[in-house]
Amino acid sequence: MKSGPDLRQYLRQESMPNVWCPGCGHGSVMAALTRAFDNLQLDLDQTVVVGGIGCASRMPFFLNTNGMHTTHGRALAFATGVKLASPDLNVITVMGDGDALSIGGNHLIHACRRNIDLTALILNNGIYGMTGGQLAPTTPQGFRSTTSSLGSIEVPFDAVDLALAAGATYVARTTTFDFEEIPALIETAIKHPGFALVEILSQCPTYFGRLNRLGDGRALLDYERDSTAPQEEITREQLVGRFSVGVFREEIRPEYTRRYAALLERARRDGNA
Template sequence: MRKELQKYFRNDKLPHIWCPGCGHGIITGAVVRAIDNLKLNQSKVCIVSGIGCSSRAPGYMNFNTLHTTHGRALAFATGIKMANPDLKILVLTGDGDCSAIGGNHFIHAARRNIDITTIVFNNSIYGMTGGQYSPMTPKAAFATTAPYGNIDRNFDLCKLAQSAGATYVARGTVFHVPQLIKLIEKALKHKGFSLLDVVDICPTYFGRRNKMSSPIAMMNKIREMSVTVRSASKMSEEELSGKIVIGEFHEERVPEYTEEYAKVIEKAQGGN
């Protein structure tokens, strides 16, 4: 780790709890690098998480950090941002935390367009509890609760976020790190609800169950399967099957929620 990045970590809390080969550290590192590149005021950054492997990340990061209940990070984060819009809010969450138990909070935070950057550590599995399928587990993949193969259809979180009203939507991967850092920077600079779906690897639970226990093999698979948004636009649905489309999907300027509420305050006070 570069020396200038050390101040962003709680070095006494390391080593982390993640398994060897886990991609969570890569995303955590990318988040910190993006924050450093943007020179955000450390004491004004607030990182909120739910429950799961990824939600442990804030504990290692030297900011105002809040490790909440399962799926509820965005609800807590909404309260923080509403109360103090000067704080820069990030939500670090997993695919299960965000899209299953937290799905309702996710679509409503997106709908409000509240200025929160949500970064999903999407490893397609519940890691903390030992490898159960999540709403992001691909169909036919194996998990401890899908011993015969998963029959659930999986969410495309980017499409879900965009249709719910998120105003910045992108997907990165733990393989394409320089791009990931850039995407996080873009998301952080965006005024409004931003969603970054980060395709991540869990060799311990997803890999082992799905004949890919080597992190290198999983990384290679991400590299092989990834196509850019631009290339994807020229590909047929058949060609896109199983592919990971990465890059920016959506960006728009829409009034941000706490700014809108500031107008409510103005109106209410003017009406006195």
């Protein structure tokens, strides 16, 4: 059997055990992230992982990088300050779906619009986990949560559509079922010189699975497999309650900190104050 690199060096042993429930998908994403770190040989001293509030946003505690665990929904606002003030740092935000798409939606669209060189991972489990299973802006219609016991009548947000419309220059979606794909997507996102968003459908057996009678973590991986299809194999009409996966955009457009550096150069040359 091929022995891989020792990925424990990327984890902060002092913070273990992590907070995630048995069967939760977030650990898979963290494992994939450490593989991406290893493949890129990322300088951990020069890397900052920024989270908001929620299950996914706890990830900064468990990674052996600099970590910033901020306020609910605001990870991208804090990360924008970090990156602008210190553009050489690698800045990665890890958010849940409620964090990124509900309370933090404004910051998400504006980070996309600026095309600032941040990596944004959205771990979408379709529910609010940390607060006990309430309706999320991503809960599919008809699905149950502790605040939609008769089935949700809300129209869920599609993070990929939102990011594409708002101007993100790298946009991808995958699932924890497709674990082997995640490290490469994250590596590309980290290397991408612009705002890079990777949405990862992740399973929450404790609430999403239990309240919707979908079973445990293993069964939820089957649900992920069955409710997704590669973007080229699915039409928009077929997308109700289902997700397309793949890389939706990868293009180079002027990045914000580089545009700012150019502005500084002009200011230095011309001076206007």
